[in-house]
Amino acid sequence: MIRIAVDCMGGDHGPSVTLPACAAFLAAHPQARLLLVGRPEVLSALPPGLDASRCTVVPAAEVVEMDDPVEVALRRKKDSSMRVAIAQVKDGAADVAVSAGNTGALMAIARYVLKTLDGIDRPAIATQMPNAAGGATTVLDLGANVDCSAEHLLQFAVMGSALVAANGRENPSVGLLNIGEEVIKGNDVIKRAGQLLREAAARGDLNFHGNVEGNDIFKGTTDIVVCDGFVGNVALKASEGLASMIGAFLREEFGRGWHSRLAALVAWPVLARFKRRVDHRRYNGAALLGLRGLVFKSHGSADAFAFEQALRRAYDAAEARLLERVQRRIARAAPLMATPSGESPAATPL
Template sequence: MTVTIAVDAMGGDHGISTTVPAAIDLLKEHPNCRILLVGQLEAIHHALKKIPNDLRDHVTVVEAAEIVAMDDSVEVALRKKKNSSMRIAIELVKDGQADAIVSAGNTGALMAISRYLLKTLEGIDRPAISTRMPNQKGTGTTVLDLGANSDCEAFHLLQFAQMADVMVRVIDGKERPLIGLLNIGEEVIKGNEVVKQAGILLRNSTLNFHGNVEGNDIFKGTTDVVVCDGFVGNVALKTSEGLASMISQMIKEEFGRSLLTKFLSFLALPILLRFRKRVDHRRYNGAMLLGLRGLVIKSHGSADRYAFYMALTRAYEAANNHMVEKIAKAFDQIEKQKVDEASSTPPISSTNAIS
């Protein structure tokens, strides 16, 4: 199977200097992949000068005259920049010319345009942003929603869990992913009413539900999936990124205080490099917009070549394993089960009805 990925080559803080080399790296790793680079022709062709000859046939350049800036409003991106590299890349997925789209551009714009053009799958009310965060086990914990839905109802959290269940089974090969509900305590009586009701729905579902988990469980790897609303999820994500950056900076400062500490840093270099690799957020780059009729991957705006390559890899794995189709099939089965349960429930007769 050939996997075709549309790349918003102009998006993100670094644009073509990052997106094009990362795309070439992906092609070297996956010969059955095809890349559609969307953006300004001259700039992209210039960046492709160093591409190996055997990979040239795997790359197609698609022209887009406009760029969605990181500070553009959703209205500007959606209504006024209809020839942007982001929008055209999404349209390639909508038209069936690409299996996935990857962008490091404006998150709000990507979400709005994707939802407008691709629509949500049958049975899904809202799409959710999902990504993996590092944990002590080294496997990563899948967390959603990370900002698409600030306010959620209980059944939205159930749907997020159902989508994540399929995603982890497809991407990680886990037959029964363990799912946790983010709360302020493990006890079922804790949390607001939405979280309490979500807990009831999850316990009554067919999912492998662990129960309530707290913020530190994300990094312990207590469950494979942690579900929350977008407000809480985005705060948790940005807090973890800020903490990792602070710790890294503190270690660098302490080892650089004197000649002695610099010498000790040289001795500790192998340990420091292993530590850096374990907490490197670039390994987990590539958030999925789950619930749409197409595969959309959001890369971090400041992603470097390696980080964007990891986002492309996630897109490739998801597309190669038909993740969108499997989520759609799972929700078809859920809707069918609801209908079957409703039709099998006997009606209340007038003779035994409670007056």
């Protein structure tokens, strides 16, 4: 049995999205139980499709809004659905928590409530992006850390390797995001991170491929791409922007005049297959790694289908015992991962 604490109030749409997603998810996962966290008056009437026998409502009076500053979410809303969901993991009542709320608040609360693992200075956010090799590339960090040391990048590589291994890909390859493949490229932090990653690979702690460039994320050159949160966030959002633009252009061209509309009709099955392949909703659900408990983040704008994917990812991670895998890998790589003395391990919130 896997127990998921769901922040039902989070995201742009709240319960109107999270509850239908929970219903669909439970129907497909007979071994799952859900803790539905949120305002009791909202959760008193569960939708008809939801298997209530496997759900427990956990009341939380407040909601972290999408634009709440981290301080407000952390200090003033102590009974928020987000915080109560994470507390279920801390207390052992749930194996994993899922929220579509404000990323900065989620990371700060998760860090505050759960604390970081020994050997990890900074938790990271990892997500998957589809690649041309037919699989997905796991990219981290995606915005939790805007200034990273070489040791942080090594920590991300170790945690990312545990995540991908938990997904069934043993000994996944790691690429270091850079502006060229040669060892001499990049700034000092990147060069030193490359050195640490090579040492870790030589010790058998991970499978380091070398430097990769932005296009390698979508080529699928490596299973994992490691970068600081600023770069990862820009790459992710630029990709989202480009994909939207291309989608809009395609729709516009297929809507331009009667011949184009006829062509769209004829090409419908092809376009539907294409759309399914590039559907970013299938990749929804980012892991917060490096904490003493499992937390997954859904895109704030997720619809029920997308939110269900985040629930699936959380379920799979809990089932594959991701937390223990991360801890084992960190313990093994610990000698290389220590932050140079003098640096405070303070998080830079989003």
